[in-house]
Amino acid sequence: MLIPIVAGAILGLAFNFDTYRLQPTYIFDPDDIKSNLQIIPKSYTQSQYRLIQSSSDSSDLLSIDGDLSLKAKKGDIELSGYGKYMMKTVNRQNTVEMLITVYHETQTETFPSYTKLRTDWQSKPPKNVGTHYIRSITYGGQLIISYLLKSTKDEYMEEIKAAVTANLAISGSLDANVTGRLEKLSEEVKDKSTVSISAFATTGVFNPPTDLKSCLELVNQYPELVKKEGNGKGAPLKIEVVELSTLSQNYSAYLKNAALESMLNDATNKYDDLRVSWDAYRDWENNHMWDPKWDDDVDSYQSRLKDAKNAMSKAISNLDPTKGLDQFDEAFRVYGEHGLNIPNRFSRELKNLTYQIEGKPFFWFPYTLAVSSYVHWGKLNCSLPNPEPLYVGYAGTSPVGFGNGGTVECLPSGKPDLVPKKIGSTVISEINGLLYELPDNQTGQTLCSFCKLENATAAYSISGRTDCPEEMKLEYSGYLMTSRDAGTGSSFICLDANPDEQIPADHQKFSEGSTAALTPVWTICPDCDEDENQKYVRCVVCSR
Secondary structure: OEEEOOOOOOOOEEEEOOOOEEEEEEOEOHHHHHHOOEEEEEEEEEEEEEEEOOHHHHHHHOOOOHHHHHHHHHOOOOOHHHHHHHOOOOOOOOEEEEEEEEEEEEEEEEOOOOOOEOOHHHHOOHHHOOOEEEEEEEEEEEEEEEEEEEEOOHHHHHHHHHHHHHHOOOEEEOOHHHHHHHHHHHHHOOOOEEEEEEEEEOOOOOOOOOOHHHHHHHHHHHHHHHHOOHHHOOEEEEEEEEEHHHOOOOOOOOOOOOOHHHHHHHHHHHHHHHHHHHHHHHHHHHHOOOOHHHHHHHHHHHHHHHHHHHHHHHHHHOOOOOOOHHHHHHHHHHHOOOOOOOOOHHHHHHHHHHHHHHOOOOOOOOOOOOEEEEEEEOOOOOOOOOOOOOEEEEEEEOOEOOOOOOOOEEEEOOOOOOOOOOOOOOOOOOOEEEEEEOOOOOEEEOEEEEEEEEOOOOEEEEEOOOOOOOOOEEEEEEEEEEEOOEOOOOOOEEEEOOOOOOOOOOOOOOOOOOOEEEEEOEOOOOOOOHHHOOOEOEEEEEEO
């Protein structure tokens, strides 16, 4: 099992996974380990980013199990640079976070199986020894950059999310294309957001980045910075621990309950809501005065928040990843008490309460259990906060000069389930992919993603607008398009203004010579002023 480094880790030393601490007992002889030390050179670097919707997303990107993530957030265990990032609180209701990581390995140190095994530990009670021993230590370094875009006004948040969705995929490698899109995004939202940058690292000395340019420079420089530490090998990065049950029958196998992971993700997100709400409440309380008529409401909120935070903290401290699913029952009950057990419950309540007290308009869309859907034409991802599509594929309609249905369909990529054509059946219709051509002459295959909308009753495509009506949420904006070539003409769709180019690892081809093309729609208005005539029609997709 590979886990993040523990300070002071030594090959052959005992480790207690229950407390995530080293134990003062050598399982293998340290002198024999030194004599038989095996060094495996490595040269591996991975730079990637991810748009973070919840703390469970960051745990996935950093490859940290949910139980370790929770304990690091609470401060129960130390995870070097990882832990410092985990302990940060981010209010995701007014902030979009992009997490950038650079992971660089230089070498792994281990020892062979014939290394001398000590026997003195085998006569001790297992609880005094531990659960595992350290088999290998990998050296290198990891850089974590948290790039935050915070909206300057609540009503700007949806526009910032839409701009992020239009310019960036949910995750990917940091290549030249992504760098260019990041710079474009930064320019688009600079008047509606502030930027906050935090950098954490397991090793390496550097000046903290202050803007996007310095972030990208640090990403490129980091592997060389690592090599300047530890005589070229960097610092301990991760360790491989092996169960003591593989060496002695006196020890039980240490098996994590895999069924816990989903529950731990839920606990992580609830704990983050409590931490963010607690910090926000204390800040608001210290900087505001209110009419005494609100005292009961404020006291009630503060009491419920404190009780929920204490219950969650207790459950985290007592968490045993080998036990059952009931470990957070009480914490979840207290969290959802006197109200709906909904995402970001306490953040929602605090914003609603403070806005009522201060007489400010409340821009948060009400929570609902309703679920709807829409097609994001031209993109392989959906808008925040639910960026993962149910499926991605290709837009399709009738080929050139071939009559059939007049709509545009989003056809899933990959092989569809088809029924063989029966002999003698000659009456058929056909469907083919679609090209597109934007006003700037950009062309390509028309892709699509089928998106699930939670907390929304419906989604609408609205022509002739670049923003959504009041109390509706912007999913994306683009150009009104239709096919100029299809045999029966296609329906109108709203194509994203920044379409993706291709589905990774998919190489579908259209029927040559018969592919219809989507083109922009423009207005013809003989009675309009010259500057209002013959303009392309913009569109938005909005939900409520």
